[in-house]
Amino acid sequence: MRKVLKSGQQPLEIKPQEKSVWICMCGLSKNQPFCDGLHKKIVGEEDGKTYEYDAEGQRKEV
Numbered sequence: 001m002r003k004v005l006k007s008g009q010q011p012l013e014i015k016p017q018e019k020s021v022w023i024c025m026c027g028l029s030k031n032q033p034f035c036d037g038l039h040k041k042i043v044g045e046e047d048g049k050t051y052e053y054d055a056e057g058q059r060k061e062v
Ligand code: FES
Pocket: 023, 024, 025, 026, 027, 028, 029, 034, 035, 036, 037, 038, 039, 040
């Protein structure tokens, strides 16, 4: 399990797009709410464990 710190308090409207819009579901994107590819960092996470990622994207188990 990832620990995600969110600061947004309101919903974000995504108006109809010509192309797909990818919303971050891993919590690591630096371009929230959009995916920026940082989800690649979560490869190798094990079920039942909790991880924390620092500002540089380095993972440590907590
Ligand atoms: S799903 Fe979170 S960065 Fe892609």
